[in-house]
Amino acid sequence: MAGTLSTAGDDVAIKAALGIAPSANRYLALCTTAPTDDAVGTELTGVGTNGYDRQLAAFGAPANVSGAEVCANSAAVVFGPFTAAGLGTVTHVMLMDSATLYTAAHMLAWAQLDTARTPGDGDMIQFAAGDLSWSLD
Numbered sequence: 349m350a351g352t353l354s355t356a357g358d359d360v361a362i363k364a365a366l367g368i369a370p371s372a373n374r375y376l377a378l379c380t381t382a383p384t385d386d387a388v389g390t391e392l393t394g395v396g397t398n399g400y401d402r403q404l405a406a407f408g409a410p411a412n413v414s415g416a417e418v419c420a421n422s423a424a425v426v427f428g429p430f431t432a433a434g435l436g437t438v439t440h441v442m443l444m445d446s447a448t449l450y451t452a453a454h455m456l457a458w459a460q461l462d463t464a465r466t467p468g469d470g471d472m473i474q475f476a477a478g479d480l481s482w483s484l485d
Contacts, residue, residue: 351459351482354385357443360456361484374456375402375444376425376480378473380436383458389440391449398432402447405480413483420481428472437466438473441480457482 353361378400379389392400408422440460446453459480465473 351441351443351457351480353457353482353484354383354455356454357456357482360454373445373447374405374407375447375453376405376475377402377442377444377449378427378438379440379442379458380438382440382460383442383455388455389442389458390436392435392438398435399428399430400435401427402444402449403427404447405443416483418481418483420478421475423477425475425480426472427474428467429470430467430472431469433468435467437464439464441475443482 378392380392381390383389392398403425405425406422407419410417410419412418438461440458442455443457444453444455459482467473
């Protein structure tokens, strides 16, 4: 699944190119609505009380793939197990610079899932290493 940098993500990229270091941690969030470059999507219902929280996402060094610089997650990202049903259908993910919902976090990038997922009680949503990638060309 390939994604798009948001406006805030573009800002981080240009600062990195100029040697201005951003914060190191990145967190993946699950969305039930589509984000845009300038607006976050809606995260799962009942955040923090049903087994859902943003998860730390680690990324490897960029690699050139067909002329584009691509970064992919270097370790699995696992959500759950969820402790409730009816949380919504996950259609997108967002890469955030904060683990806490409702903070002054910035959405840095987003992607649409190849297949929407509706987690139930006891379910988990997992992304294996390499499943999440973002690129600049």
